[in-house]
Amino acid sequence: MPVSAELKMLKFLQERVNKQTKQVEALGAEDQAQPADYDRVAEKQGRVKELMRRLAEKLGKGDEGRGGE
């Protein structure tokens, strides 16, 4: 998969987390947010972070392989 496609997927996921963060903030302002709401949005941000790291590491390793050739 081209890197740009992976980045697009990450952008889509991050936008979704952003939207959910705003929703939880709005719920919190009305004292309606449950602990699970915060946990869910944190978990999703954590997943995007892990995918981002994986892509950064992958690009580093790919280049390292070429350097050794």
Add this chain to the structure above:
Amino acid sequence: MRSAAIIAVILTAAALRAQVDVPGEGVLPGAHMPKPVPIQSKNPFKPFDPAKYAQAVRALGGTELQVKRFVDDVEELGAARAGDDLIRKVWAKLDKAVLAAAEADPEAALLLTQALVEAKSPLLQAHARYHLSRLFLDSDDPERALAVLNDYLTHNLNVSPLDSEVAYFYAHSLAEIPMLDAAIPRLRAFLAWFPGASERLRAAAHQRLLELERQRESRLHMLADGMKKTWRDLRKRKTDRPVQLDQETYVEELSELIEMFEEMESQSSSAPSGNGPSSNPAANSALPDGEGSVGELKKRPSLADRWGDMRDSERKKIMADVQNTMPPQYQKMLEDYYKKLGKANRK
């Protein structure tokens, strides 16, 4: 031992040179950033004086035998470890708390804070603060570790041989947050100001510096670091506007990166040489183990697991002690800490 550390640094340097170079500044988060103590242009740390330290420990009730053992241990273990061992012999409360931390006992944070509250001398406070900061770092809470280390630098400087460790872990905490621009000069200062620090710590500092410089040059790693900070904010139930602004910055950065990579991909049907996507992508979707583990000198078992394994009555007792025995500033710190442990355990 020295050669192994040098080889590790050289290998890391070789790996770092091989990183993909995506031009541009990159982004870092800005929400809820702590304020580090300003770095001094002149070394604020005085050389450790074992004789003065021994005298201070005698005044706290240390015996001649304990002091003699400390003098012998300085040569073998280094001043930081020998000094800490000595204080733990003299101060049973700290020893109990540190052992609890080593065994991943969730009560450790409460015990260390109780010891800190009771400590009247700057020397005892220094050791309690050092161990409390390490506990927070091990609990993936660099912001809280930094707050404790800020107090150390403000109130407990130049009274214990832990100064070199504190200088390292201060920079390490900043790097973990991530506050790269603050961490890099402090790691350099640590290396310049503490030539006699343990080889293990100095090798870790060298390696961390190389990693941070790579991160600073890698927009993708910087982005992952920023997202990690936001992830921690969200775990602390921070969803306010500054956090949302950081998240919006990530989307903008991703848009820029997409544009750049699309351009590179369109210029060549094969991977561009040295400045583009991988020609050798990962064979599976496994995630790399851990997050930035360099500098984490000792991995302890999960406190969150132990917290989850405790009986309700034990957890309630700890929380009652927090609420009934702690001064307000430490009460809030510990309440937040245990809340986070509970959340981590549910995952």
